[in-house]
Amino acid sequence: MNSSNNQISLLLSPEIIRAQCLFAIKQARNTSHALATLIALQTFVVSTAQAADRETPALRAIKEIIETHAATLREQLLSDKTLALTHALRAQDCAAITNIHEDLSRNGFWQAAQVAIGELDAAKRAEAKVWAQAWCADAKARALAASGYPDALNFQKAGISVKEYAAMTDINNYL
Numbered sequence: 001m002n003s004s005n006n007q008i009s010l011l012l013s014p015e016i017i018r019a020q021c022l023f024a025i026k027q028a029r030n031t032s033h034a035l036a037t038l039i040a041l042q043t044f045v046v047s048t049a050q051a052a053d054r055e056t057p058a059l060r061a062i063k064e065i066i067e068t069h070a071a072t073l074r075e076q077l078l079s080d081k082t083l084a085l086t087h088a089l090r091a092q093d094c095a096a097i098t099n100i101h102e103d104l105s106r107n108g109f110w111q112a113a114q115v116a117i118g119e120l121d122a123a124k125r126a127e128a129k130v131w132a133q134a135w136c137a138d139a140k141a142r143a144l145a146a147s148g149y150p151d152a153l154n155f156q157k158a159g160i161s162v163k164e165y166a167a168m169t170d171i172n173n174y175l
Contacts, residue, residue: 010048012045012058012062013058013062014058014061014062014065017041017045017062017065017066018065020041021038021041021065021066021069022069024037024038024041025037025038025069025073031073031076031077031080032077032103034073035070035073035074035077038066038069038070038073039070041066042063042066042067042070045059045062045063045066046059046063077103077104077108078104078108078111078112081100081103081104081108081112082111082112082115082116083116084096084100085097085100085112085113085116086115086116086119086120088100089116089117089120089124089128089171090120090124090128092127092128092131094135094164094167094168095164097167097168097171098161098163098164098167098168100112100167101163101166101167101170101171102163102167106170109167109170110170110174113170113171113174114174117174117175125175128171128175129172129175132168132171132172132175133172133175135168135172136165136168136169136172139155139158139160139164139165139168140153142158142159142160143155143157143158143160143165145158146158
């Protein structure tokens with residue numbers, strides 16, 4: 001078998017990668033998917049670049065273009081999720097808080113929570129705190145009762161999603 005049939009060469013330029021980033025963003029279902037696509041593209045480009053190309057101005061420019069688009073998407077995602085978290089706290093919506101918690105890194109969720117909590121007036125913040133504390137206490141009590149063992153929690157048997165418990169525990173801690 002001819003070795004030229006076993007591989008392809010890709011030629012990338014800053015212009016091509018800029019167009020690919022815009023195309024990926026346009027085609028993505030949402031900001032999270034667009035960001036994931038750009039991170040995958042960045043990983044692919046960096047990991048498959050020939051050794052001789054690794055320190056070239058072209059590769060540095062390509063990485064910078066991808067990172068610039070990714071940074072913009074990260075800011076947009078955090079802003080969108082912060083607004084959604086503010087609404088979820090006002091509505092005391094556990095499912096929405098859980099979805100936001102899943103979509104963000106732990107640090108991202110912390111950042112969004114800090115801003116969202118700051119958007120609430122004192123009365124709404126106090127209501128959210130009481131609600132989150134009560135939700136966590138109830139979930140923990142139900143999981144403890146369902147386990148049958150002292151100091152062991154069984155969320156599944158209690159019918160409580162571990163993801164919900166993690167999200168609500170984090171928001172309770174931040175409040």
